[in-house]
Amino acid sequence: MAPPASDPTVYQAHHDAFAAEGLPTSPAGWVERAQKVAGILAPDAAARNIEQKVPHAEVSLLKSSGLTKILGDPKYGGGGQTWEVAFRAIRELATGDGSVGMLLGYHLQWSSLTRVIGTEEQKERWEKTILETNSFVGAAVNPRDNDSRITPNGEGLVFNGFKNFTTGGALSDLIVLEGVHMETNDHIFTIVPTKQPGFQFAYNWHNMGMRLTESGSCKIEEIPFEWKDALGFDVEAKKPIKELLESPYETLLGPIFQLVFSNFYNGIARGALQTAKGYTTTTTRPWPFTHNPQKSALDEHYILAKYGRYLASIRAADALCDVAGKEISDLFHGYAGNKLDLTARQRGEVAESVTACKITSSHMALEVTGGVFEVTGARSTSEKYSFDRFWKDIRVHTLHDPLAYKENELGRYYLTNEIPTPSWYT
Numbered sequence: 001m002a003p004p005a006s007d008p009t010v011y012q013a014h015h016d017a018f019a020a021e022g023l024p025t026s027p028a029g030w031v032e033r034a035q036k037v038a039g040i041l042a043p044d045a046a047a048r049n050i051e052q053k054v055p056h057a058e059v060s061l062l063k064s065s066g067l068t069k070i071l072g073d074p075k076y077g078g079g080g081q082t083w084e085v086a087f088r089a090i091r092e093l094a095t096g097d098g099s100v101g102m103l104l105g106y107h108l109q110w111s112s113l114t115r116v117i118g119t120e121e122q123k124e125r126w127e128k129t130i131l132e133t134n135s136f137v138g139a140a141v142n143p144r145d146n147d148s149r150i151t152p153n154g155e156g157l158v159f160n161g162f163k164n165f166t167t168g169g170a171l172s173d174l175i176v177l178e179g180v181h182m183e184t185n186d187h188i189f190t191i192v193p194t195k196q197p198g199f200q201f202a203y204n205w206h207n208m209g210m211r212l213t214e215s216g217s218c219k220i221e222e223i224p225f226e227w228k229d230a231l232g233f234d235v236e237a238k239k240p241i242k243e244l245l246e247s248p249y250e251t252l253l254g255p256i257f258q259l260v261f262s263n264f265y266n267g268i269a270r271g272a273l274q275t276a277k278g279y280t281t282t283t284t285r286p287w288p289f290t291h292n293p294q295k296s297a298l299d300e301h302y303i304l305a306k307y308g309r310y311l312a313s314i315r316a317a318d319a320l321c322d323v324a325g326k327e328i329s330d331l332f333h334g335y336a337g338n339k340l341d342l343t344a345r346q347r348g349e350v351a352e353s354v355t356a357c358k359i360t361s362s363h364m365a366l367e368v369t370g371g372v373f374e375v376t377g378a379r380s381t382s383e384k385y386s387f388d389r390f391w392k393d394i395r396v397h398t399l400h401d402p403l404a405y406k407e408n409e410l411g412r413y414y415l416t417n418e419i420p421t422p423s424w425y426t
Contacts, residue, residue, distance in 0.1 A: 002054060002170070002201070002203055003053070003054060003203050004053050004054070005053055005054035005055075005056045005057075006048070006053045006054065006055055006056055006057035006058065007056075007057055008056055008057045008060035008061075009057075010057050011040070011057055011060065011061045011064070014040055014061060014064065014065075015060070015061070015064040018064045018065050018066065019064065022066075023066045023069065023077075023079055024066070024079065027081060027084075027085045027088075030067075030070055030079060030081055030085050030088075030089055031085065031088050031089060031092055033065055033066065033067065033089070034067060034088070034089035034090075034092035034093045035092045036065070037061060037062070037065045037067065037093055037096065037100075038092055038093050038094075038095050038096025038097070038271075039096060040061065040096070041058065041061070041093075041096035041097040041100055042095070042096040042097065042271070045096060045097045045386075045389070046384075046385065046386035046389065047386075048097070048212060049099075049211055049212070049386055049389045050383075050386060052211045052212065053212075054170065054171070054203070054214060055099070055100070055103070055171065055212040055214070056171065058097070058099075058100045058103070058212065059103065059136050059171050061100075062100065062103070062104055062107070062136070063134050063136060066079060067089060067093070067104055068104070068107055068108075068111075068134065068136060069131055069134070070085065070086050070089055070108065071083065071086055071108055071111070071112060072111075072127065072130070072131045073127050073131070076127055076128045076131040076132055077131045077132060078127075078131045082329045082332075082333050083256060083325065083328065083329040083332055083333070084322075084325045084326050084329035084330075086108055087259060087260070087263045087321065087322075087325040087329075088263075088322075088325070089104070090104055090105045090108070090260060090263045090264055090267065091263040091264065091266050091267040091270075091318070091321070092267060093264075093267065094263070094264035094265075094266075094267025094268050094271065095267045095268070095270045095271035095274065096271065097212070097271075098210065098264060098267065098268040098271065098389075098390070098393040098394075099210050099211060099212035099213045099393070100212065101264040101267050101268070102167070102210060102213050102264050102397070103167070103168050103171070103212075103213055105260035105261075105263070105264055106138070106139070106167050106168050106213075106260070107136055107137050107138070107168060108260070109253060109256060109257055109260055110137045110138065110139045110141075110176045111130050111135075111137040112253065112256075113176060113189060113191070113231065113253065114126040114127065114191070114231060115127075115336065116249065116250055116252060116253055117189060117231050117232040117244060117245060117250050118231045118232060118244075119231075119232065119241065119244070122228075122229070122231055122232075126191060129174075130174065133173065135172075135173035135174045136168070136171060136172050136173050136174075137168075137172055137173070137174045137175070137176065137191070138166065138167065138168035138169035138170070138171060138172030138174075138175045138176070138194065139166065139167065139168070139169060139175060139176040139177075140163040140166040140169050140175055140176070140177055140199075140218050140220060141163070141176055141177065141178045141189075142163050142164060142165045142166075143424040143425075144164075145161075145162065145163050145164050145165075146180070147161050147162060148160070148161030148162075148163070148177065148178060148179030148180065148220065149161055149179055149180065149182055150179045150180060150181045150182065150188055151181075151182050151183075152183070153224055155226075155227075156224055156225060156226045156227060157181070157188075157224070157225055157226070157227065157230070158222055158223065158224050158225075159177050159179055159190075159198075159220050159222075159223040159224075159225070160220060160221055160222060160223075161179060161219075161220045162217065162218070162219050162220065163217060163218050163220070164217045165215050165216075165217070166201070166214075166215065166216065166217065166218045167213050167214070167215040168213065168214060168215075169194065169199075169201060169214065169218055170194075170201040170203065170214045170216070170218075171214050172194045173193070173194060173195075174191050174192070174193060174194060175191070175192060175193075175194045175199070176189060176190070176191055177189070177190050177191075177192060177220070177223065177225075178190075184239075186233075186239070186240055188230045188231070188233065189230075189231040189232070190225045190229045190230055190231060191229065191231075192223055192225050192229075196223065198220060198221045198222050198223040199218060199219075199220060199223070200218065200219040200220075200221065201214075201216065201217075201218045202216050202217045202218065202219070203216055204216040204217055207396055208392045208395075208396060209389070209391075209392035209393040209394070209395055209396030209397065210392075210393050210396050210397055211389075232244040232245045232250075243340060244339070247339055247340055247342065248342045248343060248344045248346070248347035248422070249335055249339035249340070249342045249347075250339075251347060251422035252328070252331065252332055252342075252347065254351070254422060254423065254424065254425065254426055255328055255347075255350060255351040255354040255355075255426070256328060256332065256354075258354050258355070258357075258358050258425075258426075259321065259324055259325060259328060259354045259357060259358075261358065261361075261397065261400065262317070262321050262324075262354070262357040262358050262360075262361040262362075263321055263325075263361075264397075265317075265361040265362060265364075265365040265394060265397070265398070266314060266317050266318055266321060266361050266364075266365065268365060268369065268390055268393050268394055269310075269313075269314050269317075269361075269364060269365040269368040269369055269390070269394070270314050271390060272368055272369045272372050272387070272390035272391075273307070273310055273311065273314065273368060273372065275372075275387065275390070276372035276375055276376050276380075276387070277307070279376045279380055279385070279387075280297055280298070280303065280307075280375055280376055281297075281298065283376075283377075283379070283380070284297040284303070284375070284376055284377045284380070285297060285377065286299065286300050287300065297377075302374075303375045306371065306374055306375045307375060310367075310368045310371065310372075313364045313367065313368060314364065314368065316360070316364075317357070317360050317361045317364045317365075320356060320357050320360055320361075321357045321361065323353065324350070324353040324354050324356070324357045327350045327353050328350045328353070328354060331346060331347070331350055344419065345419060347419075347422070348413075348419025348420060349419065351419070351420055351422075351426060352409075352410060352413045352419070352420070355406050355409055355410045355413075355420075355426075356410060358403070358406050359403065359406050359407055359410065362394075362398045362403050363403075365394040365398070366391070366394055366395065366398065369390040369391035369393075369394050370391045372387065372390070373387065401425045405425075409426065
């Protein structure tokens with residue numbers, strides 16, 4: 001049985017306002033829309049973090065705001081924006097609520113899957129379906145759980161297996177699955193409706209951070225799909241289309257995912273600093289036991305210096321992510337019509353730009369979210385403020401894949417000019 005969930009009607013006034021406004025029409029408008037949603041979410045983020053209700057209301061807000069459609073084709077009702085704009089939107093949203101920023105990032109990633117490995121027919125069909133139904137897309141895809149099995153089922157196929165992590169899956173309308181065909185050893189991705197008996201979500205995401213992402217486990221039993229929905233496969237031959245699934249373009253979602261992470265790390269860090277600013281300017285007291293006592297915390301040298309350091313670090317990480325965001329966005333959209341022309345070197349170079357972002361953003365966000373207590377003071381550790389949620393969010397997600405391997409990879413690239421071998425995490 002699912003635990004208590006948040007009620008989408010709590011945002012009804014905002015749903016109505018967004019419906020009246022329609023979708024933004026410019027990159028700046030989309031960033032402003034993300035800022036507006038972040039502003040809606042921020043005031044009660046601490047309370048939601050403590051309650052940890054299944055965030056159906058928050059996903060409904062993403063849908064009504066149009067942010068779930070930001071990358072979509074305008075002919076099907078999408079926003080027609082690039083990943084460069086989407087990264088900025090994810091970052092802005094995460095300043096208000098890190099979990100919701102993460103959910104948007106994962107949705108945009110998985111809803112882009114057919115653009116990368118699907119046939120033209122699959123891309124058009126799924127893009128139309130996702131946008132016209134305003135579906136939220138989750139996934140039960142975790143490369144460290146490799147027990148998802150695909151077997152024949154009459155003229156079609158069927159999935160069985162288990163996944164420890166399924167971010168957004170329990171909240172989704174459509175869910176991405178990946179597994180191994182037991183007779184051919186081919187890996188197959190597909191998209192299926194989530195609301196069917198074969199999905200048994202455990203609702204066991206009780207981790208200390210990213211508490212509203214519903215990233216818990218799921219048992220998958222007898223989930224059917226047709227060969228026409230095996231992404232990148234020849235339906236008649238029942239084999240992968242080699243040109244589609246063995247090109248560097250097919251591996252672009254790996255670094256895109258890593259840059260999604262970096263951007264919501266930056267957003268969470270900025271949200272922590274903004275929240276700390278509100279507390280420092282109203283509540284923090286100056287330290288009296290010093291040779292030079294100040295009348296206000298805003299005159300304390302160490303407080304001013306810390307805020308300056310943290311703000312500079314966030315701005316530097318943002319700038320680095322903006323550069324990498326443009327680079328990978330240009331490849332993703334620029335080669336969409338000629339995927340086979342993208343070279344391994346081009347893909348590898350941009351992957352290392354993203355790796356630099358991941359390293360920088362991870363270290364920055366851990367420092368900022370842990371350090372804000374030094375500028376707010378002992379009373380700010382009260383549970384009612386929930387200031388620890390920022391650090392917990394960052395600490396949990398930066399363990400997604402070991403940062404040391406990212407640093408090693410970038411060092412090898414710098415010293416030997418070796419580009420990384422594409423993987424689930426690179």
